[in-house]
Amino acid sequence: MLKVRVLDHPYIQVVLTTLRDKNIRQIEFRKAMVRLGRAMGFEITRDLELERVEVETPLGVKTEGVRFKDMDKVVIITVLRAGMPMTEGLIKIFYNARQGVVSARRVEEKGMRADKTFDVEITYVRLPKISNEDTVIIVDPMLATGSTIREVLKIVLSKSRPRKVFVVGAIATPLAIDRVREVVEEYNLDATIYTAAVDLTVNEKGYIVPGLGDAGDRAFGE
Numbered sequence: 538m539l540k541v542r543v544l545d546h547p548y549i550q551v552v553l554t555t556l557r558d559k560n561i562r563q564i565e566f567r568k569a570m571v572r573l574g575r576a577m578g579f580e581i582t583r584d585l586e587l588e589r590v591e592v593e594t595p596l597g598v599k600t601e602g603v604r605f606k607d608m609d610k611v612v613i614i615t616v617l618r619a620g621m622p623m624t625e626g627l628i629k630i631f632y633n634a635r636q637g638v639v640s641a642r643r644v645e646e647k648g649m650r651a652d653k654t655f656d657v658e659i660t661y662v663r664l665p666k667i668s669n670e671d672t673v674i675i676v677d678p679m680l681a682t683g684s685t686i687r688e689v690l691k692i693v694l695s696k697s698r699p700r701k702v703f704v705v706g707a708i709a710t711p712l713a714i715d716r717v718r719e720v721v722e723e724y725n726l727d728a729t730i731y732t733a734a735v736d737l738t739v740n741e742k743g744y745i746v747p748g749l750g751d752a753g754d755r756a757f758g759e
């Protein structure tokens with residue numbers, strides 16, 4: 538089953554607004570993407586299981602507290618290149634995560650097909666071992682036509698069957714959400730999309746509208 542969580546924390550919405558602003562330059566954009574990743578990671582931990590623990594304070598007194606049960610069962614997979622700054626933020630929260638990368642490029646030269654799909658070129662995949670107890674977090678800020686995330690999900694699922702899959706993006710469209718849902722249903726996954734916004738459309742070139750432009754180019758240069 539697929540859940541979709543639009544993270545409406547004011548801090549997240551403020552950072553998203555910065556990212557949308559066309560006047561923000563490369564370094565500021567990349568730093569904002571790192572902040573977004575960290576803030577979203579913070580919110581995503583609401584969905585992690587807690588367990589009660591007892592600790593003793595320096596005053597020699599025992600007190601009850603909590604810890605995340607499965608913090609050491611998290612794998613973060615970054616979709617290169619635009620996912621890198623978000624991962625830098627997320628890893629501050631999921632500090633024990635093992636990490637993998639999938640290098641994916643939407644083949645924009647061929648254009649978007651009538652059914653709003655792109656060819657996606659996957660040139661490098663390097664994943665750690667993923668067990669069926671792990672939560673896999675896939676990071677790509679832009680879920681536009683969903684062509685890329687669909688291919689990435691299929692690659693990850695061809696090699697593993699994690700307990701949960703979290704897809705983390707800055708902006709998702711309903712079309713991309715539907716394409717993720719198709720894969721989730723095909724593989725009978727427990728999955729959640731976390732996004733800071735849902736923008737309704739893509740333009741004729743497949744860019745999210747209003748969106749924030751080309752996330753990879755804005756963070757790293759055209």
Ligand SMILES: O=P(O)(O)OC[C@H]1O[C@H](OP(=O)(O)OP(=O)(O)O)[C@H](O)[C@@H]1O
Pocket residue numbers: 616617618619620641642643644655677678679680681682683684685686713743751752753754
């Ligand atoms: O949902 P889709 O229509 O597939 O589009 C989304 C993809 O496009 C962007 O990557 P891009 O191919 O521009 O690579 P980059 O990260 O290197 O810029 C973005 O980071 C997603 O991976």
Ligand SMILES: O=c1cc[nH]c(=O)[nH]1
Pocket residue numbers: 619679681743744745746748749750751752753
């Ligand atoms: O709007 C979009 C669509 C795909 N990739 C991006 O970086 N931005």
Ligand SMILES: [Mg+2]
Pocket residue numbers: 619751752753754
């Ligand atoms: Mg790009």
